[in-house]
Amino acid sequence: NGTLPRRFQNAELERLQALEGRGGAFRSAALAARSVHDRARFQRNQIARLRRRGLSVLGIPFQFQPNLDLAALGRITDRLERRLKDA
Numbered sequence: 001n002g003t004l005p006r007r008f009q010n011a012e013l014e015r016l017q018a019l020e021g022r023g024g025a026f027r028s029a030a031l032a033a034r035s036v037h038d039r040a041r042f043q044r045n046q047i048a049r050l051r052r053r054g055l056s057v058l059g060i061p062f063q064f065q066p067n068l069d070l071a072a073l074g075r076i077t078d079r080l081e082r083r084l085k086d087a
Helices: 010-020 024-052 070-086
Strands: none
Touching: 010 024
16 A cells, blocks of 8 residues: 655644745745645544554555665565554
């Protein structure tokens, strides 16, 4: 499922909002960061909704690379193994 990590705290989001007003590359970078933040928040909200309905959710961290190599698969399996032991 490739869940994104939470990247920004509230104070950082406020600084991003201030950068949006500066225009140019600052605005573009701030909007891109805000977009990633919003997507991660949406994913967390959906996971919470599923859990409230009594479903067990095992998130798989998003791998920031175009193809999964052995190391990426190892990170995914390690995470799943830890989560399954805790479940």
